[in-house]
Amino acid sequence: ADLRIHELTLGYEEQKEELQRELEMRDREMKQFNTKLEEVQNHLTEKQVQLSRYKDEVEGLQNQLADLQKEFEEKCKDVMHIKQEAVIQIKKREKKLNAIHMSEIKGVQQKFSKDVDELNFKHQNDIEDLRLQMGELNQQLTQADERYSNRPSRPEDLNKIHDLENTIVELMSGSNISLTKRSSLS
Numbered sequence: 001a002d003l004r005i006h007e008l009t010l011g012y013e014e015q016k017e018e019l020q021r022e023l024e025m026r027d028r029e030m031k032q033f034n035t036k037l038e039e040v041q042n043h044l045t046e047k048q049v050q051l052s053r054y055k056d057e058v059e060g061l062q063n064q065l066a067d068l069q070k071e072f073e074e075k076c077k078d079v080m081h082i083k084q085e086a087v088i089q090i091k092k093r094e095k096k097l098n099a100i101h102m103s104e105i106k107g108v109q110q111k112f113s114k115d116v117d118e119l120n121f122k123h124q125n126d127i128e129d130l131r132l133q134m135g136e137l138n139q140q141l142t143q144a145d146e147r148y149s150n151r152p153s154r155p156e157d158l159n160k161i162h163d164l165e166n167t168i169v170e171l172m173s174g175s176n177i178s179l180t181k182r183s184s185l186s
Helices: 002-049 055-149 155-185
Strands: none
Touching (some): 002 055
16 A cells, blocks of 8 residues: 555655746747847837938837737736646646545455454454363363372272281381380380
């Protein structure tokens, strides 16, 4: 989405620069035209000095000047119209790009929100699955512990316990005899 926004911004900037170059070209034409007009006005001034000798020529130059001024005004109007149209086009394109940009941002935000919701849902399901597994394992452990505690004794273990008890009894009997003999000696 950032790449698309970047591409749109670049396109907008290129179009804006193209319109600015066109305006600059029109400004240069206007300056050239102003320079030409100034030259014509200088020429007119020279002709006015020679007015007495060149009255017919001056009339022609005055007509030329009027035509040039008319053309100048038309060119000024054209340049102003082009400039206004360029500004309108730039604003339209800017508005369109802003709308596209906002739409794309909204789409990215919605997708992000949806992805977060999906991850949260999956995370909650995973946690619930783990809790169930823990419960099952705890139940299995409790059952195994109960089976271990309630298991019957093995015969060899019972024999060993009986042998040890007999040994203890014999040792205790032998100790009592020794203790009795020691007491009587004292």
